[in-house]
Amino acid sequence: MANPILVEVTRGPLVESVHRGAVAIARADGSLLFSAGDIETPVFPRSSLKPIQALPMVESGAVETLGLGDEEIALACASHSGEPMHTSRVAAWLRKIGCSEEDLACGPHAVRYEPVPTEMVRHGYRPTRIHNNCSGKHTGFLTAARHWGITTDGYERLRHPVQEAVAKTLNQLAGLSGDLPWGVDGCAAPNFALPLVAFARAVARLADPASMAQPRANAINRIVRAMISHPELVAGTDRSDTVLIRACNGRAATKAGAEGVYAAIVPEAGLGIMLKIDDGAGRAAETAMAAILDKLALLGNDPAARKLVRAPVLNTRSATVGERRAAATLTGAEIEALPSRAMA
């Protein structure tokens, strides 16, 4: 059976396009607050996996011994826009751990978010690996390897200890065991597939790590705090994660991923949210996540966030000719405004 429609895009009097998908909102004990669609088929969490990919580094103690801080942790969780605030920090971090751009396994890619690409062309700069939106994640992998005193060569390969630590951590948080199916992410690192609901449960344990051993719980709390404290580093100017984390005002951290996935961590309610748009559209994932956070009464009246909940479709003369909005599956969902953690 097809997944339900989560987002609609209108033009004039008609719905022009629709986006189907699945959503799971889980608690750390594995129970579900809400779900829609097929939540059992494995999905690649793509960049929504980054907070978990950062966990081995933070748990290792590398942050303390190498003199790093919340900014670097936020960048390890980031799909950043390659703005100077991102690239200067990643470059300094690489120097701090005795590495350079050459050590990054991610390829360079053009920065998409203006005015960065225009400024780069104007000044004759070409994108480097540091501009890759995942350069913070990769620098985090290098940091863990450095701290463990092992080779950084091939740190992006499935059988390197850093990636084995990521896979093990993901399995533990998701309550799974065994080898997960995997594919190569856009940045050349392995990405692991798991049922949407299992990933939502892993995210819920980031929201509510109380039942875990102290070092892991502390590392998780530090990661979530770093994301919430540095929304501009997690994505960038006008990007959805930056907008949503700011709008949630300390109450949630979000992390988008390619191909229409979106995760959110809601510590005060101990909730992990995960959604996947079937067709991979980022525009729909943004609007679906914004609508869910709004349903949970987390967004408030932040104008930038409200424009994700109901996004005007503009033409080239900046006239509004339609809108992108959550469909009834989400707007009519029986989700209470932020249930307290005690209710779980």
Next chain:
Amino acid sequence: MANPILVEVTRGPLVESVHRGAVAIARADGSLLFSAGDIETPVFPRSSLKPIQALPMVESGAVETLGLGDEEIALACASHSGEPMHTSRVAAWLRKIGCSEEDLACGPHAVRYEPVPTEMVRHGYRPTRIHNNCSGKHTGFLTAARHWGITTDGYERLRHPVQEAVAKTLNQLAGLSGDLPWGVDGCAAPNFALPLVAFARAVARLADPASMAQPRANAINRIVRAMISHPELVAGTDRSDTVLIRACNGRAATKAGAEGVYAAIVPEAGLGIMLKIDDGAGRAAETAMAAILDKLALLGNDPAARKLVRAPVLNTRSATVGERRAAATLTGAEIEALPSRAMA
């Protein structure tokens, strides 16, 4: 009921994203060679409407009296990339009809296709309305108004004679009557919605206009010939229409539109093809259309076209990490390799 999956995108061992949609392949007599999904719901043909939007101009005789040719007709049907070959011709055409960029109702938009935007920044140029991918269509509208000796002011409004002529022509070709639902397109011109199957029938009458009065049939044949003769003007370097028209080697003209629509005109078989991807994804529309043309044995071994039929998904290091391909609804469809027109 949900439309069938037309295109799949894989990563590693899994299908990561899917695109649903509907397809109709019609003959000029209205009969169907093939259909999949819901073909009755109205869709906006968006830029796939351009060959029909160009018809009033060509039918009017303006091409002859104003000294225009196949290049201008191809540009009237184009969603061009704003390359110098496009913008220089549109600018010259505007001068020829005594108009200027100021007369175009479409807004400027950034050119997306490299190296155009990089070259523009390097030379300090800003996008103008002539760079709008629809500037040829708009210049065609202005040309019709000039030829008719009526005001060009407000030529983009629903009640201007040029747009009324477009709506009437579309109704006639589609075998419909009455006011069609409409919305404002990205370029500020009206776009009319009609059932997918009705639009496929209209496209079939572009492929096989024999039953129509001579002036219209001649104008249609000229438009199709212009598109086939100038594939580089219909889209641009490495764009799907340019690739597909070239690969079809004179046997078909194609026209993509925003929000995942794609039309094709196949004169030798008298077929009109129209498809709409539910979620609006251009990547899926390209691959679905390429797969259908391949099924009709029109594509041959053209390498660029084959890369649309099965498109590698690359990461930032240019490694292949998945593929985009047509799903069984299309690959398994019982469509014979190009039925002759006589079979209809």
